[in-house]
Amino acid sequence: MNAISPVPRYGVREQVRSESAVDKACESLRLLGYAVIDGGYSAEQMAQFSQAFDNVREKLFAKYGRDELTAIDEHNTIRVLMQMDPLFLELAMNKNILEICRRLIGGTVMLNQQNGVINPPLGERYNQGAYHRDLPHQHFTSTRPLAINALFCVDQFTTDNGATFVVPASHKQEEFPSDLSVSDFQIQVTAPAGSFIVLDCMLYHAGGVNRTEKPRRAVNHVYTIPLIKQQISLPTALGDDFIHDAAARTLLGYNFQVPDSVEGYYATRKK
Numbered sequence: 001m002n003a004i005s006p007v008p009r010y011g012v013r014e015q016v017r018s019e020s021a022v023d024k025a026c027e028s029l030r031l032l033g034y035a036v037i038d039g040g041y042s043a044e045q046m047a048q049f050s051q052a053f054d055n056v057r058e059k060l061f062a063k064y065g066r067d068e069l070t071a072i073d074e075h076n077t078i079r080v081l082m083q084m085d086p087l088f089l090e091l092a093m094n095k096n097i098l099e100i101c102r103r104l105i106g107g108t109v110m111l112n113q114q115n116g117v118i119n120p121p122l123g124e125r126y127n128q129g130a131y132h133r134d135l136p137h138q139h140f141t142s143t144r145p146l147a148i149n150a151l152f153c154v155d156q157f158t159t160d161n162g163a164t165f166v167v168p169a170s171h172k173q174e175e176f177p178s179d180l181s182v183s184d185f186q187i188q189v190t191a192p193a194g195s196f197i198v199l200d201c202m203l204y205h206a207g208g209v210n211r212t213e214k215p216r217r218a219v220n221h222v223y224t225i226p227l228i229k230q231q232i233s234l235p236t237a238l239g240d241d242f243i244h245d246a247a248a249r250t251l252l253g254y255n256f257q258v259p260d261s262v263e264g265y266y267a268t269r270k271k
Contacts (some may be wrong), residue, residue: 021037021038021096022037022096022099022100022103025037025096025100025198026100026103026104029100029104029145029148029198029199029200030104031169032168032169033166033168033169033170033171033172033199033200033202033203034166034168034189034197034198034199034200034203034205035100035197035198036189036191036195036196036197036198037096037097037100037195037196037198038096038192038194038195038196039094039096039097039152039194039195039196040094040095040096041194046154046193046194048087049087049091049152049154049219050154050155050217052085052087052088053078053081053116053154053217053219055084055085056078056081056084056085056088056116057078057116057118059084060078060084073127076117076118076119076120076126076127077115077116077117077118077127078115078116078117078118079113079115079231079232080113080114080115080232080234080237080238081114081115081116081219082114082238083237083238086242086243088114088219089243089248091152091219091221092111092114092221092251093247093248093251094150094152094196096196097148097150097196097198097221097223098223098251100148100150100198101148101150101223104144104145104148104200105144105145105146105147105148105223105224105225106144107225108225108226108250109223109224109225109251110223110224110225110226110228110230110250110251110252110253110256111221111222111223111230111234111251111252111253112147112222112223112224112228112229112230112231113220113221113222113230113231113232114219114220114221115219115220115231116217116218116219116220117151117207117217117218117219117220118215118216118217119161119162119207119208119210119215119216119217119218120210120215121210121212121213121214121215122210122211122212122213123209123210123211124210126207128206128207129162129206129207129208129209130206131165131167131176131182131204131205131206132204132205132206133201133202133203133204133205134147134149134199134201134205134222135147135201135202135228138202139174139175140174141171141172141173141174141202142202145171145200145201145202146201146202146224146225146228147200147201147202147222147223147224147225147228148198148199148200148201148222148223148224149198149199149200149201149220149221149222149223150196150197150198150199150220150221150222150223151164151196151197151198151199151218151219151220151221152195152196152218152219152220152221153191153192153193153194153195153196153197153218154193154217154218154219155193155214155216155217155218156190156191156192156193157189157190157191157192157197157216157218158190159188159190159208160210160211160212161208161210161211161212161214161216162207162208162209162210162211162216163188163189163190163191163208164188164189164197164205164206164207164208165186165187165188165189165205165206165207165208166186166187166189166199166203166204166205167181167182167185167186167203167204167205168185168187168203170202170203170204171200171201171202171203171204176204177204182204188208201222201224226253226256230253233253233257234252234253235252235253235254235257238252240254
């Protein structure tokens with residue numbers, strides 16, 4: 001019997017127990033492939049994330065050039081935000097998200113990527129506006145997730161500013177659903193600023209159209225089993241002195257780099 005409000009039933013001998021926000025998110029991810037969970041941040045912390053996001057984007061444009069990034073369709077994406085501001089390492093280590101990943105993926109979890117995502121205003125096209133999986137080009141299912149996507153809402157996600165569309169339970173089917181099914185079953189996931197939209201990475205999803213006058217900002221994280229290579233080698237990009245905390249180094253993949261020689265492999269066996 002549920003602790004909150006008993007649901008009528010008969011013939012039921014077993015039931016999943018969900019008593020916390022993390023419990024509920026894990027159950028939703030297993031059943032539907034998505035969940036929304038609060039990040040636990042104060043208004044002051046959210047203001048810091050918002051300012052840091054804008055500062056990092058300006059640094060990106062200053063370093064690589066806005067026009068040059070636009071030419072390769074990278075002007076609405078910020079790769080490896082923590083490289084420019086270590087505040088985003090704290091975001092990647094959110095305790096609720098790591099607990100969800102540990103429960104669903106199991107064992108050791110590695111951060112595959114961290115990208116700032118800007119949904120541009122006034123209906124401008126952007127590269128996340130088409131349906132995809134965050135393990136793209138893959139058509140298989142697994143008994144438990146190989147990867148979890150945690151999209152942090154720097155801004156509120158609304159129907160007007162292009163909140164993410166999902167096809168519920170599509171992580172359980174190898175093929176992309178028919179256009180008829182997508183039209184019938186897709187839903188738009190709204191969420192408050194400071195929350196995470198969490199997806200099984202095999203769930204088909206797409207960014208909506210932002211019809212407002214302001215960009216909608218988010219930070220996407222993909223957590224995987226260590227066997228899946230990182231989008232960008234974080235240990236190489238960040239450098240060996242970026243962080244010395246053992247848990248953070250494991251999360252960032254410092255312990256899972258591919259040896260470049262037999263001697264290098266032998267060295268890993270001595271640790």
